[in-house]
Amino acid sequence: MECIKIGMTERADELFELVARTLSHSCYQQTISEQNGVRMLCIKAPSITDYAILKSALSDLLAKYLVMRYENKFMLRILRAKYFYFNATEKQEIIKHAIKNTRLSEQHTIINRFWAVEREQMIKQKLTEYFDNASDIILDGFANFRLKEYFNELEEIIEKAVDDYLMEKEYAEFIYLLKYFVDVQESKCDHVHVLKDFEGKYMLSNEHFEEIDEGSIDDYRDEVVEGLINEDDLLISALIFLAPKKVILHNATEFKNKELLKTICNVFGSRVELCEQCDYCFHTNNCQQLQID
Numbered sequence: 001m002e003c004i005k006i007g008m009t010e011r012a013d014e015l016f017e018l019v020a021r022t023l024s025h026s027c028y029q030q031t032i033s034e035q036n037g038v039r040m041l042c043i044k045a046p047s048i049t050d051y052a053i054l055k056s057a058l059s060d061l062l063a064k065y066l067v068m069r070y071e072n073k074f075m076l077r078i079l080r081a082k083y084f085y086f087n088a089t090e091k092q093e094i095i096k097h098a099i100k101n102t103r104l105s106e107q108h109t110i111i112n113r114f115w116a117v118e119r120e121q122m123i124k125q126k127l128t129e130y131f132d133n134a135s136d137i138i139l140d141g142f143a144n145f146r147l148k149e150y151f152n153e154l155e156e157i158i159e160k161a162v163d164d165y166l167m168e169k170e171y172a173e174f175i176y177l178l179k180y181f182v183d184v185q186e187s188k189c190d191h192v193h194v195l196k197d198f199e200g201k202y203m204l205s206n207e208h209f210e211e212i213d214e215g216s217i218d219d220y221r222d223e224v225v226e227g228l229i230n231e232d233d234l235l236i237s238a239l240i241f242l243a244p245k246k247v248i249l250h251n252a253t254e255f256k257n258k259e260l261l262k263t264i265c266n267v268f269g270s271r272v273e274l275c276e277q278c279d280y281c282f283h284t285n286n287c288q289q290l291q292i293d
């Protein structure tokens, strides 16, 4: 009778229970023993054919188990070793990004699932090769010493998570600075209506819908003409310069640059109002509809 022995130095019971549950309706006999201080699960197959099926089933199960149960731990280990200079809070944030990129998240469900399956397959392949030559395995030892390619993948995930974290931090600092400018400046007008014309230019008007004609904004506009800054940058610069008590964004859903919208909302916070239904919004929507038709 052929036998495969699986050992684990930690959480052995959890793994053994999972194996037992998966193989509960099969012909395999399972017994738990101890070998050199490590608890081992011995699974006996009644025939060579059953043994081959068992090897394949276990390779699949153990690969999925490692990815689901240990991937976060492995990533944390890489982060601590390679990026030791980040403090504990920063590491926590980085791991959050890494987990978001490896687990199913709203935005990346399909792609994340695809890469998780790729990693599972990579481990399964290594386990299958291992079981071709050996019948005893200490799973955590196997993971530590025989999964170089898999760990390379995780290193890349951590690298990307570090980049994401640094970009997010940089953005937060940028927003903080802009907020500071707005807060320390005296408001040059109470309300600013932001309207977008058909050419995609932003028009700024005061509470009486009179176009704001500020010399400094025109200076910025010259730079737009010269190609030094774009319309979106101009809008942010002008709003920060004016530091209004209220920013009313008309037809906000039509803003193609969603990052710009997010930045305005982040900088001006409760001062921002999104308008969808005033006469101007209605008129612009209808005109745009007509143009499209």
Ligand SMILES: [Zn+2]
Binding pocket: 249, 250, 251, 275, 276, 277, 278, 279, 280, 281, 282
């Ligand atoms: Zn409106």
